[in-house]
Structures are given as C-alpha cells and as structure tokens.
Amino acid sequence: MTGLLRKTNLDSDLISKIYHYSELGSTNNVARSMILKEKKQGFVIFSKTQSSGYGQRGNYWESPEGGLWCSFAIKPDISPSKIGLIPSLCALSVAKALKSYNISTRLKWPNDILNSSDNKKIGGIIVEGKVSSTILEYLIIGIGINVNNTLDQYSLPLRTNITTTLEITKTNISLFELLNTIIKYLEEGLYKIESGEEKVILLEWKEWDNILGREIVITSNNIEYEGIAKDLTLFGQIILELDDGRKITFSSGHVSLCL
Amino acid sequence: MTGLLRKTNLDSDLISKIYHYSELGSTNNVARSMILKEKKQGFVIFSKTQSSGYGQRGNYWESPEGGLWCSFAIKPDISPSKIGLIPSLCALSVAKALKSYNISTRLKWPNDILNSSDNKKIGGIIVEGKVSSTILEYLIIGIGINVNNTLDQYSLPLRTNITTTLEITKTNISLFELLNTIIKYLEEGLYKIESGEEKVILLEWKEWDNILGREIVITSNNIEYEGIAKDLTLFGQIILELDDGRKITFSSGHVSLCL
Structure with a gap:
C-alpha cells in the first residue's frame, strides 16, 4: 500500500513530496532507485516498517512499526568539499527535533543519537551520495529513530543497547510531525553550509557532543x-x-x- | 592437520615461525586469536584453503587450493602516525615478489594487485591492527594471491575479473618461496619506514601505480x-x-x- 502525503504543513524548499509506504525493504534503496531511474530529488521515502533496513557498514537496522524510518533524497547547492559535515548536520537536526519533545540526547561522532541519561541509542544516520567533479549530484540521508516503540519489538541482543522515545517519555508522538521538525532543522543547517556559515554547525555540534575530551x-x-x-x-x-x-x-x- | 614449518630459508627478524594448516576459516581470524590469547607475534598463519576468507569491507574472499592465503602477525617498531602507509607497502612487496617470477603487475590504491596486461586482479591485502596511545600493539596483514590456480576453481562471477599466476605463466611456483620473497620485501620496507625513509616507499609505489593521473x-x-x-x-x-x-x-x- 503506497500513498503520497501531500505537502500539507511542509514548509520546505528542500522537500516537496513525502512518499508513504506500509512496508519496504529499505527506504534508502527505494530512494536511490528513484533518483537513478527517474532522475528526481527533493522527496522523502517514509515506511512504517523496513524488512532489510541498514546502517553504517551495511549493518542490519531493526525497523519495527512505530519508529521513524525514512530517507531524504536531496540535492543541496553546497560544495563537494563541505559534504563531510552533512552526517554531523543530520544527527544534529535529529537531536534538535527530539529536544522540542523534551527528549534530551547526546551525539556520538559521526552519526549516533544517544539518550543523554543512559547513553542508549535512540537513532542513527547514514548518508550516501555522489559527487561528480564540482557537482553534488545527490544525497540520500537515511534516518532511523526508535520512537513509539516498546523494547519487546526489538531482538534480545538489541534491547540492552537501545531505547525509544516512548520508553523515555511514556507518550506517543506524531511521526509526521517529528519528520517535519527534522526537515526544518536540516534545511536551516544546509542553508548555513551553503552560505559559508558551516562553523555554526560545528559549534552547535559541540554543545551536543558526547566524546570530545574523552x-x-x-x-x-x-x-x-x-x-x-x-x-x-x-x-x-x-x-x-x-x-x-x-x-x-x-x-x-x-x-x-x-x- | 597442522604443521609448523621450520625457519629454514627464513632469513627474517620479522617472522620466526610459519604455522601451516590444510584448511582454516580465515587466516586473519586465527592470527588475531593467537595474538590476543597467547600474546605472541612475529609469525605467519598459512592455510592451503580458507572457507571464510575475507577482504576489504568484509567481502568474501574465495581461497581455493593452490593460492597463497596467509596472515602476518607482526609488531614493527614504527610510529602509529605512519601506519597508513602499511597497506601500500604490503601491496608493493607482493608486486616486487611477483616480479621476481617475471609476472608484471600494477597496483590499484590502496591494496589491489592487478595483472598489468589486462588489469585482472591477482591478489589483495587487508591490514588490521591496534594502536594504543603511542604504541603499535600489533598488525595483522592478510595476503591473498591467486597462484597455482585455474580459473575453474573460482565461482563464475569472479572468473571474468581475476587471473592467476598459473594462467599468466603456465608454470607452478612454490608458495613457500613466494611467501619468503614477500617477507623479504616487506621487511626491507618496514625498515625504511622505521628509519624515516618512508618517502622511498612512496616513490616506489608510484612506479607501480595504476591510477595516478587518471x-x-x-x-x-x-x-x-x-x-x-x-x-x-x-x-x-x-x-x-x-x-x-x-x-x-x-x-x-x-x-x-x-x-
């Protein structure tokens, strides 16, 4: 079952469409196919569950219903030499969005979002993309956040290392609203990088950082x-x-x- | 069946023992276990075949009988900051050793050894290790070379991309002699790095390089x-x-x- 969420409440120049699926193998793989086959960008692939989601180093990423599993396909106007800052910006945008729900997180370089009280993992980022000569052809930003999930939805080995926003706040939150908030912060950050203010991203990261000095x-x-x-x-x-x-x-x- | 090859003809300060196996999962894994459990180094694990050999990014490495599948466990006295040059040095040492059999190769950064006439892969290197503070604790250098093999020993997808020294020269060569020659060049190179002459390694690499300028x-x-x-x-x-x-x-x- 596939639906297309309208641009309602999506006050974004970056993202014009959100494609909504009940179940996918991997939102990143679908995003990549659409970019390569249909030559489009500026959209989000959102799925209620993923059967073969993946994170850094191709590691399997458990994606039970209730979490935010999505991939952004974008082409921001930034210099290829600045792309290394994108994973940090994405993790920072997620941390800021969670803060708006009073969820306090810390960031572990390059792309882990941890619950600040117990260092358990709430989410992660994987950035993929292509740079041809001077042009950034596309970026795929995979975001996975454990949101309205209970721990028993995850495999036993994972339960000791992760947490979910539901576990922390005992309240469900709207995935669409959370996604929208992340888009807002991501867009703000990309604009800072485009306009040469990437130092701001770095300073903000340091406020959330979990490892510097350790x-x-x-x-x-x-x-x-x-x-x-x-x-x-x-x-x-x-x-x-x-x-x-x-x-x-x-x-x-x-x-x-x-x- | 396990045997220990004596140090016969092994004129090396780097390697004092070669452990010889008929079949292993992965020579790198055995080398790592021995380092961590028995706290020893200065040896080579050599196996006629590997059932789960691996290369870069954990990719499966086919290891049929007739090839050189081995792992060095060493602790050279070099600064941690110079370790990045080790994969290049290893690939270079293999290229030089193969040259002594009149096999002409080119190197593809960081660690592929290609047949110079058709760019097919003859071998590869994987370097693993641990640096604690100022000390290089150990290095494991996995070397895989297609030697006395016919192409029908490999899976169909691989046959179009690789070659073997037997395919090139139509002659079998001694795996032990080849290993010994690689050890000689590796030891020479490590000595150069230890004594601050790492620029020599770089200049030598450039003579064999396949990609600079491309x-x-x-x-x-x-x-x-x-x-x-x-x-x-x-x-x-x-x-x-x-x-x-x-x-x-x-x-x-x-x-x-x-x-």
Missing part, C-alpha cells in the same frame, strides 16, 4: 586507534590525540568509549 | 567522488582533484576507474 577507540580502515578525542574539523572529521601529543585526523570510523 | 571514482564513507587521482601522501592517503581544482584527501575508500 578517551576513545576509533576503528578506521580496520585499525583500532586509542587516544583522546580532541576536536572536530569543518570537514566533519575527528582529531584524535595520541599519548605523545601526535594527532591523527579521521574522516570515517566507528567510535567506542573507553570506560 | 579519472577515478572513490567511494568513501558511502559517498562516491569523481575526479582525477592526483597524488599519494606519506600517510598512504590519496588526493583527488575535482574539476574546479579543489582537492580532497582520502585515507580509505574503494576506487574504480572511469573508462
């Missing part, structure tokens, strides 16, 4: 690096300081905190 | 970037130049050539 392990390119997370760069990279003061900059990787 | 697509962190491969850095990174002259540096990624 001892972490980054796994990048199959090597584990242990050190202190020192800073983020305007390209969305993280700077790790080793014990001897030498610094290594990473543009991607998986972070774990040293407890 | 139009390529790098997929890094889920984004595809199209541009000209301009240069490699002393940290093993590749520099891509976009059409407007802006440059982006990548420390990891999958490269495809634009034909």
Whole structure:
C-alpha cells in the first residue's frame, strides 16, 4: 500500500513530496532507485516498517512499526568539499527535533543519537551520495529513530543497547510531525553550509557532543586507534590525540568509549 | 592437520615461525586469536584453503587450493602516525615478489594487485591492527594471491575479473618461496619506514601505480567522488582533484576507474 502525503504543513524548499509506504525493504534503496531511474530529488521515502533496513557498514537496522524510518533524497547547492559535515548536520537536526519533545540526547561522532541519561541509542544516520567533479549530484540521508516503540519489538541482543522515545517519555508522538521538525532543522543547517556559515554547525555540534575530551577507540580502515578525542574539523572529521601529543585526523570510523 | 614449518630459508627478524594448516576459516581470524590469547607475534598463519576468507569491507574472499592465503602477525617498531602507509607497502612487496617470477603487475590504491596486461586482479591485502596511545600493539596483514590456480576453481562471477599466476605463466611456483620473497620485501620496507625513509616507499609505489593521473571514482564513507587521482601522501592517503581544482584527501575508500 503506497500513498503520497501531500505537502500539507511542509514548509520546505528542500522537500516537496513525502512518499508513504506500509512496508519496504529499505527506504534508502527505494530512494536511490528513484533518483537513478527517474532522475528526481527533493522527496522523502517514509515506511512504517523496513524488512532489510541498514546502517553504517551495511549493518542490519531493526525497523519495527512505530519508529521513524525514512530517507531524504536531496540535492543541496553546497560544495563537494563541505559534504563531510552533512552526517554531523543530520544527527544534529535529529537531536534538535527530539529536544522540542523534551527528549534530551547526546551525539556520538559521526552519526549516533544517544539518550543523554543512559547513553542508549535512540537513532542513527547514514548518508550516501555522489559527487561528480564540482557537482553534488545527490544525497540520500537515511534516518532511523526508535520512537513509539516498546523494547519487546526489538531482538534480545538489541534491547540492552537501545531505547525509544516512548520508553523515555511514556507518550506517543506524531511521526509526521517529528519528520517535519527534522526537515526544518536540516534545511536551516544546509542553508548555513551553503552560505559559508558551516562553523555554526560545528559549534552547535559541540554543545551536543558526547566524546570530545574523552578517551576513545576509533576503528578506521580496520585499525583500532586509542587516544583522546580532541576536536572536530569543518570537514566533519575527528582529531584524535595520541599519548605523545601526535594527532591523527579521521574522516570515517566507528567510535567506542573507553570506560 | 597442522604443521609448523621450520625457519629454514627464513632469513627474517620479522617472522620466526610459519604455522601451516590444510584448511582454516580465515587466516586473519586465527592470527588475531593467537595474538590476543597467547600474546605472541612475529609469525605467519598459512592455510592451503580458507572457507571464510575475507577482504576489504568484509567481502568474501574465495581461497581455493593452490593460492597463497596467509596472515602476518607482526609488531614493527614504527610510529602509529605512519601506519597508513602499511597497506601500500604490503601491496608493493607482493608486486616486487611477483616480479621476481617475471609476472608484471600494477597496483590499484590502496591494496589491489592487478595483472598489468589486462588489469585482472591477482591478489589483495587487508591490514588490521591496534594502536594504543603511542604504541603499535600489533598488525595483522592478510595476503591473498591467486597462484597455482585455474580459473575453474573460482565461482563464475569472479572468473571474468581475476587471473592467476598459473594462467599468466603456465608454470607452478612454490608458495613457500613466494611467501619468503614477500617477507623479504616487506621487511626491507618496514625498515625504511622505521628509519624515516618512508618517502622511498612512496616513490616506489608510484612506479607501480595504476591510477595516478587518471579519472577515478572513490567511494568513501558511502559517498562516491569523481575526479582525477592526483597524488599519494606519506600517510598512504590519496588526493583527488575535482574539476574546479579543489582537492580532497582520502585515507580509505574503494576506487574504480572511469573508462
């Protein structure tokens, strides 16, 4: 069953349409197909459930009914060299949207949204895209948030590591309203990047950041690096300081905190 | 069946033992277990076949009998900041070893060894490891080379993309001798890095390189970037130049050539 939500309440130049599905394999895969086959962008693919949703490194992403599982297909007018900041901006937009529901989160570089009281995962972001020469051809932003879900909707191993907004607030929230709020913050942020104010994104990130100043392990390119997370760069990279003061900059990787 | 090859003909400070197996899941996994459980290094795990060998991004690596499937577990005395050059050094060492059998190869950043006449893949490298503070705790270097194999030992999809040294030279070569030659070149290269001569590795790589100056697509962190491969850095990174002259540096990624 497929429906097309109208642009009602969607005060956005970025997104003109939201395609609504009951069940999909992966919203990112559907978004990519539509971009490549139909050459369109400026839409959101929204599905009540995903049977084969995925996150970073292709990891399976459990997507039971009640969560926000969607993918944005957009083509913002930003320089390819600034794309590294997009995952951070997306995570930040989700954090700000959740704050408007009084849900307090922290961000773990590059793209995890954690519940601030217990560090359990509320959501994550995966950004895919294509840069041809000087042009950003498209971005697909996959967003997964555990919203109106109970923990028993998830597999046993996951239940100890995640939480949902329902678990936190004991209240259901409107997925469409949440999506709309995320779009608003994403659009504001993209406009800042377009107009050369990407430093603002970085400063805002730091207010929500969970790892700067802490001892972490980054796994990048199959090597584990242990050190202190020192800073983020305007390209969305993280700077790790080793014990001897030498610094290594990473543009991607998986972070774990040293407890 | 497990045997331990003696250090006969192994003129190496880097490797003191070669553990020889008939069949393993993955030589990298066995090497990692031995490092973590028995706290040893300075050895090679060699297996006639692997049932679940893997390469970059966890991709399944077909390992039929006749090929060189092995993993080095070493702890060279090099600075963590220089580790990015290790994958390049390993690929270079394999290329040099194959040259001693008159097999002419080209290298595709970061770690593919291609037959120079038809660009078909002869082998690949995967480097894993751990850096704690200022110390490189260990490196696991997985090496896979299609040697005394016929193409019908591989799955149909792979047959059009790979070749083997047997296909090229119509002659079998000694896997142990090939391994020994690779160890020699790897050890020479590591010594150069230890002694601050890593620029030599970079210059040597450029003699074997297949992509510098060419139009390529790098997929890094889920984004595809199209541009000209301009240069490699002393940290093993590749520099891509976009059409407007802006440059982006990548420390990891999958490269495809634009034909």
